[in-house]
Amino acid sequence: MPFYHVLGEIPRVKHTTFYKSDGKGLYREELVSSKGFSGIYSNLYHHHLPSATQEIQKISIAGPKTLDEAPIVYTHCDTDKDPHGGDYIHSREKLLENTQCSISTAKVTQNSEVFYRNARASELIFVHHGSGVLKSSYGANPFGPGDQIVVPKGTIYSMDFDDFDNNKLLIVESRSAFEIPKHFRNEYGQLNEDAPYCERDFRPPEFMEPIDKKGNFKLIVKMDAQFSEHILPNHPFDVVGWDGYLYPFTFNIKDYHPKVGRIHLPPPVHLLYTTDAFVICNFVPRPFDFHEAAIPAPYFHNNVDSDEVLYYLDGDFMSRKGVSAGSLTWHPGGIPHGPQPGRTEASVGVERTDEYAFMIDTFEPLKPTVKVQECQDDNYPKSWL
Ligand SMILES: [Fe+2]
Numbered sequence: 001m002p003f004y005h006v007l008g009e010i011p012r013v014k015h016t017t018f019y020k021s022d023g024k025g026l027y028r029e030e031l032v033s034s035k036g037f038s039g040i041y042s043n044l045y046h047h048h049l050p051s052a053t054q055e056i057q058k059i060s061i062a063g064p065k066t067l068d069e070a071p072i073v074y075t076h077c078d079t080d081k082d083p084h085g086g087d088y089i090h091s092r093e094k095l096l097e098n099t100q101c102s103i104s105t106a107k108v109t110q111n112s113e114v115f116y117r118n119a120r121a122s123e124l125i126f127v128h129h130g131s132g133v134l135k136s137s138y139g140a141n142p143f144g145p146g147d148q149i150v151v152p153k154g155t156i157y158s159m160d161f162d163d164f165d166n167n168k169l170l171i172v173e174s175r176s177a178f179e180i181p182k183h184f185r186n187e188y189g190q191l192n193e194d195a196p197y198c199e200r201d202f203r204p205p206e207f208m209e210p211i212d213k214k215g216n217f218k219l220i221v222k223m224d225a226q227f228s229e230h231i232l233p234n235h236p237f238d239v240v241g242w243d244g245y246l247y248p249f250t251f252n253i254k255d256y257h258p259k260v261g262r263i264h265l266p267p268p269v270h271l272l273y274t275t276d277a278f279v280i281c282n283f284v285p286r287p288f289d290f291h292e293a294a295i296p297a298p299y300f301h302n303n304v305d306s307d308e309v310l311y312y313l314d315g316d317f318m319s320r321k322g323v324s325a326g327s328l329t330w331h332p333g334g335i336p337h338g339p340q341p342g343r344t345e346a347s348v349g350v351e352r353t354d355e356y357a358f359m360i361d362t363f364e365p366l367k368p369t370v371k372v373q374e375c376q377d378d379n380y381p382k383s384w385l
Contacts, residue, residue, distance in 0.1 A: 002180060002191075002202045002249060007139055008210070008241030014043055032154060032246055034177060042244025044137060047212045048234040054216065055231040061220075063094050063104075064369035074337060075330040076323060076380035077372055079105040079311075080168070087112035088159035089220055092171060096309060096330060096366040100277035101174045103309060103360060105328075108159070108167040115158050115219040115236055121173040123151045124273070124280065125159075126253075126358055128313060128326070130167030132160045137239045138247040139205030146253045146313075146356075148272070148282075150178045152246050156219060156236045168326070170311050172360060176276035184271075196257045196271070203250040211235040253313070253356060258286035263294050267359065278306075281359040285315065287352045297347035300338030306361040307333050313356035321383065329380075330372075333365065340383050 011018040018027045030050045033041035044050075077095070083105070085091055091106040101121075108130065125134070131144040136157040141149055151157055161167050184195035191198045213235040221228050251272070259269045270281035288296035312320075312327045321340040323329065331337040339347070 003189075003199055003204075004243070004245055005204045005247060006241070006243035007205065007207045008045075008239065010043070010045060010241040010243050018045060020047070027240060032152075032244075034152070034246060039177070040245035042138070042242050042246040044239050044242040046137075047210060047238040047240065052233050053230050054233050055229075057229050059220070059227050059229045061090065061227045063092065064371035066094070066097055066367050066369050067373070068367070073332075073381045074335075074383075075368070075372060076377040076383075077328050077375040078326060078377065079170075079328050079375060080107075080326040081375040083107035085109035087114070088161075088169075089114060089116050091169075093371050094369050095328065095372050096368055098277075098362060098364040098366050100176070100364055101172060101275070101360075101362060103328075103366075104171045104173075106169040106171060108161055108169065109164050111160050112158070113218065115156050115217065115232075116222070117154065117156045117219060118151070118173065118222045119154055120222070120224050121175055122153045122177050124172040124174070124178055125149045125151065126170040126172075126311070128168040128170060128311075130169070131162045134159050134248065135208060135237060136205065136248050137237055138242060139208045141203065141205050141248050141250050143250060144252075147250050148253065148358075149248060149250045150273075151248045152177065155248060157248065170358065172280070174275045174277070178273040178275055178280070181271055181274050196259065197251065197255060201251055201255040205247055205249075208237065210240045211237045213238075253282050253284060253358070256282040256284045258284050260287050261289055262291045263289050264296065264298060265289075267361070270359070277364060278360055278362040281361070283317075283355055283357040283359065285352065285354045285356070288347075288350055293348075295344060295348055296350055296353070297339040297344045300336050302334065302336040303361070304334050306363055307331070307366045308337070309360040309362070309366070311358045311360075313358060315354035315356050317355045317357060322377065322380070330366065330368070338384075341385075 027045040030044045087110050091108050092104045094104045096103045127143050127147045134141040217232040219230040272282045273280045308331045310329045312323050
């Protein structure tokens with residue numbers, strides 16, 4: 001998405017004959033486009049028909065039940081408490097959702113031969129712990145701790161992990177695309193000099209040899225809350241080449257260049273991506289505000305139009321007491337929140353922070369699942385007393 005990319009072999013002119021070198025006919029062109037035919041797109045060239053499917057059946061993948069009544073309380077939960085494990089598909093445990101997005105965590109304990117396609121949502125996969133490679137029709141996206149992989153809606157992919165000592169993912173699903181904020185780009189689409197990252201910080205897929213293989217390849221397709229299993233007669237990574245703007249890409253949180261001010265700057269300075277329904281921010285180590293009387297901890301704030309979710313990655317988070325790596329806090333919109341008692345005073349005179357955190361601010365209220373109930377800290381709502 002950040003820029004045009006091309007991999008492998010493509011014809012000089014699109015939508016024209018592109019014959020296989022062994023004389024076995026045409027490669028099959030697939031246009032993957034967004035917003036009808038008006039958004040970003042890519043053209044992929046397959047060995048076989050991308051729609052070829054032998055069998056389709058509805059399956060059930062049970063996840064934590066969403067509670068209809070959202071309790072309006074401050075929430076802190078330990079997302080590392082009693083994860084059920086599994087492969088990169090079945091280990092996902094949903095914590096929060098609304099009609100536009102969902103937030104899950106996953107402790108991945110095994111690899112899998114199964115492919116996955118989220119047909120209704122783009123995914124941002126934050127790799128908290130673990131390393132491996134995400135493979136898709138577009139190529140290979142190697143990943144490690146701190147990587148944030150955006151997988152566009154409709155992409156067939158798989159994830160292989162190097163080992164199973166400690167793999168932890170945070171996954172945000174979104175009905176609309178993860179976009180670079182418009183004000184980070186100039187009128188030509190290039191990232192501005194004062195944006196918190198530049199084109200060099202994004203890692204597009206690496207070339208992967210096309211796999212021209214027949215078999216019975218299992219693909220799980222997710223359509224909102226419904227899952228189906230498709231058996232494909234051809235390996236889905238049979239692409240000889242592609243070009244365009246739509247593809248999985250990776251950005252590591254350590255490559256985010258923070259902005260600092262003389263007095264406290266609000267969260268939009270930590271912006272990473274926007275969608276139609278929420279924003280994503282990256283909090284990274286940085287010098288604190290430099291006014292002689294600055295208070296680095298945030299002032300109390302009441303975002304009447306958004307729910308705020310923070311996932312804590314590493315370091316000491318200056319405004320929160322009792323949170324640690326793997327903690328998630330959820331502060332519903334319309335009620336104020338801020339530093340716990342003592343944190344404001346303690347922040348005065350501190351010169352820098354070593355915190356890493358990931359934030360999601362949604363414009364529509366979220367609802368919790370039973371997983372939140374199971375891992376929440378019951379004392380947190382009264383932690384400001
Ligand atoms: Fe906040």
